[in-house]
Amino acid sequence: MNTTIKEIDGNMVAMLEGRLDTAASPETEKAMQPLYDCENQDIIIDCANLEYISSSGLRIFLSVLKNVKPKGCHVYIRGLNDDLRQVFAMTGFINLFEFK
Amino acid sequence: MSKILKRLIPESLRHWSSLAIIITAGVLVEATTAVQYYYAKQGIRQEVEHRAESELRAKSLEIRNVMNVVEVAVENMAWAVEQRLSQPDSMVAVTQKLLADNEYIVGSAVAFEPYYYQDKGRQFSPYTYKHDGTTTSKQLGTDQYDYHSMEWYTAPMESGHGHWSEPYFDEGGGEMMMSTYSLPIRDAAGRCVAIFTADVSLDWLSEIINARHIYPSSYNLLLSRKGQIMACPEDSLVMRQSIGQATAGMADTTVEYINRQMMEGRSGQATVTDDKGEKNYVFYAQMDGDTGWSMAVVCADREIYHSLRWMAINVTVLMLVGLLLLAYIIWRAARNARHLQAVNAEKERIGSELHIASAIQMGMLPKTFPTYPDRDDVQLYGSLTPAKEVGGDLFDFFIRDEKLFFCIGDVSGKGVPASLVMAVTRSLFRTVSAHESMPDRIVTSLNESMADMNETNMFVTLFVGVLDLPTGRLRYCNAGHDAPLLIGDGVGTLPVESNIPVAVMSGWKFVSQEAQIFTGTTIFLFTDGLTEAENAGHAQFRMERVEETARQALAVQEQVPKQIIQRMGDAVHQFVGDAEQSDDLTMLAIQYIKQQRDIKLRKAIVLPNDTKEVPRLAAFVDEVCEALDFDATTTMQMNLAIEEAVVNVMEYAYPPGTRGDISIEAQSNDVRLKFTITDSGSPFDPTVQADADTTLKAEERPIGGLGIHLVRQLMDSINYERIDGNNVLTLRKKLNH
Numbered sequence: 001m002n003t004t005i006k007e008i009d010g011n012m013v014a015m016l017e018g019r020l021d022t023a024a025s026p027e028t029e030k031a032m033q034p035l036y037d038c039e040n041q042d043i044i045i046d047c048a049n050l051e052y053i054s055s056s057g058l059r060i061f062l063s064v065l066k067n068v069k070p071k072g073c074h075v076y077i078r079g080l081n082d083d084l085r086q087v088f089a090m091t092g093f094i095n096l097f098e099f100k
Numbered sequence: 101m102s103k104i105l106k107r108l109i110p111e112s113l114r115h116w117s118s119l120a121i122i123i124t125a126g127v128l129v130e131a132t133t134a135v136q137y138y139y140a141k142q143g144i145r146q147e148v149e150h151r152a153e154s155e156l157r158a159k160s161l162e163i164r165n166v167m168n169v170v171e172v173a174v175e176n177m178a179w180a181v182e183q184r185l186s187q188p189d190s191m192v193a194v195t196q197k198l199l200a201d202n203e204y205i206v207g208s209a210v211a212f213e214p215y216y217y218q219d220k221g222r223q224f225s226p227y228t229y230k231h232d233g234t235t236t237s238k239q240l241g242t243d244q245y246d247y248h249s250m251e252w253y254t255a256p257m258e259s260g261h262g263h264w265s266e267p268y269f270d271e272g273g274g275e276m277m278m279s280t281y282s283l284p285i286r287d288a289a290g291r292c293v294a295i296f297t298a299d300v301s302l303d304w305l306s307e308i309i310n311a312r313h314i315y316p317s318s319y320n321l322l323l324s325r326k327g328q329i330m331a332c333p334e335d336s337l338v339m340r341q342s343i344g345q346a347t348a349g350m351a352d353t354t355v356e357y358i359n360r361q362m363m364e365g366r367s368g369q370a371t372v373t374d375d376k377g378e379k380n381y382v383f384y385a386q387m388d389g390d391t392g393w394s395m396a397v398v399c400a401d402r403e404i405y406h407s408l409r410w411m412a413i414n415v416t417v418l419m420l421v422g423l424l425l426l427a428y429i430i431w432r433a434a435r436n437a438r439h440l441q442a443v444n445a446e447k448e449r450i451g452s453e454l455h456i457a458s459a460i461q462m463g464m465l466p467k468t469f470p471t472y473p474d475r476d477d478v479q480l481y482g483s484l485t486p487a488k489e490v491g492g493d494l495f496d497f498f499i500r501d502e503k504l505f506f507c508i509g510d511v512s513g514k515g516v517p518a519s520l521v522m523a524v525t526r527s528l529f530r531t532v533s534a535h536e537s538m539p540d541r542i543v544t545s546l547n548e549s550m551a552d553m554n555e556t557n558m559f560v561t562l563f564v565g566v567l568d569l570p571t572g573r574l575r576y577c578n579a580g581h582d583a584p585l586l587i588g589d590g591v592g593t594l595p596v597e598s599n600i601p602v603a604v605m606s607g608w609k610f611v612s613q614e615a616q617i618f619t620g621t622t623i624f625l626f627t628d629g630l631t632e633a634e635n636a637g638h639a640q641f642r643m644e645r646v647e648e649t650a651r652q653a654l655a656v657q658e659q660v661p662k663q664i665i666q667r668m669g670d671a672v673h674q675f676v677g678d679a680e681q682s683d684d685l686t687m688l689a690i691q692y693i694k695q696q697r698d699i700k701l702r703k704a705i706v707l708p709n710d711t712k713e714v715p716r717l718a719a720f721v722d723e724v725c726e727a728l729d730f731d732a733t734t735t736m737q738m739n740l741a742i743e744e745a746v747v748n749v750m751e752y753a754y755p756p757g758t759r760g761d762i763s764i765e766a767q768s769n770d771v772r773l774k775f776t777i778t779d780s781g782s783p784f785d786p787t788v789q790a791d792a793d794t795t796l797k798a799e800e801r802p803i804g805g806l807g808i809h810l811v812r813q814l815m816d817s818i819n820y821e822r823i824d825g826n827n828v829l830t831l832r833k834k835l836n837h
Contacts, residue, residue, distance in 0.1 A: 083732070
């Protein structure tokens with residue numbers, strides 16, 4: 001599981017790659033910390049290379065959202081494959097995030 | 101006008117039928133009274149006529165008696181006179197003797213034809229009379245009184261018969277009313293030679309005539325042949341006036357007619373209106389004998405019909421009172437009818453509400469059978485027949501996480517109160533079982549809720565069972581209910597602790613029991629409406645008959661739930677016959693029919709309780725999915741479901757910091773794939789965790805609680821069992837073929 005955070009066009013972009021299962025989530029959560037510091041920026045989580053996500057991974061997404069939303073930052077999810085989108089749908093997360 | 105009528109007539113009487121009844125009754129009573137009045141008047145009239153006639157006859161007889169005495173006395177003495185015609189001087193003695201023998205006769209003369217005795221001259225008439233107690237004799241005829249021309253002399257002389265003179269007042273003599281009876285005396289040749297007279301006092305006439313009256317104010321009247329008033333209540337008129345004079349001024353000319361009739365000696369009756377306008381009835385008749393007197397009886401109409409009028413007034417008053425009473429009764433009846441109508445409407449309303457309540461209650465019971473047509477492990481059938489519109493029996497069942505939750509219960513009492521408690525019980529059963537799988541805890545929870553609010557001291561006998569469908573393990577808790585029957589290889593009773601009924605006492609520790617249900621066995625549950633169903637002779641159906649019926653069903657291989665319940669229902673109906681159903685009758689039959697299938701695939705892995713081991717788990721799941729030829733999506737879903745389930749166990753089964761193993765076994769037959777996750781940690785049932793609310797906003801979403809939600813979404817079923825000190829969680833996925 002790889003997590004890369006870049007600033008592109010003034011937005012913070014987190015690129016996730018691999019399986020985000022329970023075993024991988026502590027590490028991923030740590031890697032996502034910089035997103036919490038966003039200021040007047042939008043956050044884009046790029047899931048194009050995300051193969052798998054379990055509830056622990058979803059919790060990280062929710063955690064990011066809860067931290068940045070009060071600051072007026074939008075969180076966008078990009079490149080989610082159909083299987084994972086279905087997981088988002090099952091859990092209602094599809095209503096919480098904006099998708100690109 | 102109609103407004104006045106409306107104000108006067110009470111509303112309830114305004115209805116035409118009420119008025120018609122009163123008017124008809126009024127007319128009938130009025131007509132009856134009129135007819136009665138008419139006939140009564142006729143009767144009285146006849147009675148009056150009869151009495152008047154009797155009066156006339158009686159008076160006539162009485163008078164006639166006196167007159168007869170006089171006539172007979174005179175006739176007898178006349179014989180003596182005729183014998184002594186040759187002795188003129190003995191005539192005085194004859195007259196004296198006549199007076200002495202007869203008190204009514206106050207004077208007597210023997211008056212001869214002129215010169216009958218040449219020596220006695222033209223007038224010879226020895227006369228004796230009584231005055232003030234002394235008897236005096238003298239010659240009647242004088243130069244001033246030539247009797248030969250007197251009526252009393254000439255009339256009998258001409259007729260040759262006895263003759264009564266017109267009454268006269270004896271002025272200067274006895275000062276009384278008199279009449280003279282004259283009888284011709286004949287000589288040996290039969291020639292009339294003298295007239296023998298008797299002067300009779302008529303003072304007794306008034307006495308007789310005025311003596312009695314047929315009515316208090318009626319009076320009698322005696323008239324002479326010439327209309328002289330001889331006797332009447334008014335003394336001043338007697339012998340002073342003729343009836344013509346006395347009645348001269350009267351307006352009603354009928355009196356003149358009556359006078360004429362009377363003087364002509366006729367009998368009859370007539371109605372006379374006097375000058376005061378009062379009607380009087382006059383009955384008149386001639387007296388017997390030769391006197392030519394006539395008597396009248398006069399009665400006042402007012403008096404005759406007095407009692408009749410009084411009666412008529414009474415009857416009219418009574419009738420009015422009766423009509424008023426009738427009106428009152430009708431008014432009351434109409435009011436009662438309205439009240440009754442209101443009561444009926446209320447009854448109808450309650451009836452329709454009961455009907456609705458019944459529909460609601462029946463709606464609470466499972467009623468679509470077969471309920472789980474797709475399931476190959478259980479069959480159910482239930483029936484509830486309330487004794488009234490609504491009842492206090494209940495049964496319910498549902499499947500959650502491969503467990504069949506079922507209950508049957510009987511609320512104390514019947515009718516609406518019982519039905520309310522039944523509804524509460526059923527609702528609580530559903531609510532509690534949604535997140536509680538242990539029957540004793542379900543019953544305890546129900547008991548705590550219901551005992552607290554039990555103001556009416558109602559209670560429920562309840563049997564709650566939880567049948568684990570994969571294993572056939574039955575956990576149950578009995579709260580004072582009848583033990584169910586097990587119909588399998590034979591017929592037996594499921595052993596039960598009786599505990600106490602629900603809602604009796606809070607704080608009771610309900611004991612749960614366990615039994616293994618083998619494939620093919622039917623659990624038959626019922627309420628005491630079955631065993632205590634009574635026939636007309638008050639004999640009960642009893643448990644023996646229930647068991648016998650079950651054995652018969654078993655003997656013919658009819659232990660499918662529907663068959664058993666129908667057979668049992670038929671047996672009860674046949675037993676009860678026409679007797680009224682006294683209690684709710686409820687039956688529930690559950691047959692466990694799970695068939696073991698051939699296992700195609702079996703793989704297992706044991707992992708420690710460390711989430712770092714998840715990739716190994718993923719590899720194991722991938723391996724299983726590959727063996728079953730799952731596509732990528734399904735493989736991902738299986739991974740997700742198993743990871744969530746296992747991580748849940750890893751995190752919660754063992755106390756933090758303690759190590760423990762978790763074994764995961766995958767097993768597949770032709771129909772489904774089953775993952776069994778077993779740990780030896782403390783009892784932990786993830787299926788009773790509240791499901792995540794996926795509709796909340798980000799700010800409100802809790803971190804966590806998603807895992808079991810995902811498992812439920814991704815797998816066909818999740819099932820938890822605590823077996824031999826292990827938590828056993830089973831996840832199933834139907835294979836797509």
